Amino acid sequence: MSEISLRVRYQRHAVDEGVEYVEPNFHHAFADWQLDPAEAGLVMVDCWSIHPIVTHQERAARICAELIAPVAEACRQAGVAVIHAPSPGQAKLYEQWTKYASDAELFGAAPEPPTWPPEEFRTKEGDYAQFAKMPEPLSKRWVEAELENRRIIDCLEPRPNDFVVATGEQLHRLCRHNGIVHLFYCGFAANMCVPGRDYGMRAMQRRGYNLILLRDCTTAIEASHTYEDLAITEASILEVEMTLGFTTTAGDLIAACAG
Secondary structure (H helix, E strand, C coil): CCCEEEEEEEECCCCCCCCCCCHHHCCEEEEEEEECHHHEEEEEECCECCCCCHHHHHHHHHHHHHHHHHHHHHHHHHCCEEEEECCHHHHCCCHHHHCCCCHHHHHCCCCCCCCCCCHHHHHCCHHHHHHCCCCCHHHHHHHHHHHHHCCECHHHCCCCCCEECCCHHHHHHHHHHHCCCEEEEEEECCCCHHHHCCCCHHHHHHCCCEEEEEEEEEECCCCCCCCCCCHHHHHHHHHHHHHHCEEECHHHHHHHHHC
16 A cells, blocks of 8 residues: 555644744644555544433544544555554453453453552542542443443444554554554543543653544533533644644545545
């Protein structure tokens, strides 16, 4: 497969010579790349079949069906690795997850617990209970009742040659073995698991990978005052463009793969 040509976007926090160095003058910039598809992977984070937040799940399901599924197929055709990262519990429902799992991951050897901060402080129990957020019984009951039924959404069901990972170490081993250095990210939520998982964008940036978020293939969990204009989604995209890497769109990546 020949190289794919792709334009990506990022956010400058600098200005040109002679322009006042103030935030209102910080604008988007673009770069044109030639990528070897064999060096790239599409990482689909937490594309679940069910979610307790009804409005979030409606947006996510629409994005999965209309945008992520066509992107995944285009990547397969182009030779870009398709990698499902549906959280550890869900990953282990798929036989592909064992391919790059370590013995500890396969056989359940527990990692050494940290010694600091103290365990009671980390769990916000005992003398430290006052520092915990108030419990959310509705959310807890939903997780306990539905977690075992949660899978990857049907339209993104892993194919036999796709990969499934449960941890950042597993994703790193997969990339190292296959020579992957560019990671396209999509999935949910834009302000939680996509950046924050150990296979998420922040962790993989620290490992040195080149990261590109598909900015129309994600959405954040919003709040009452951000819901109408999806302000947290916009801020999450901006964080990627300013500090973590680059962005592009589903349509641009599909066109690049086809081109």
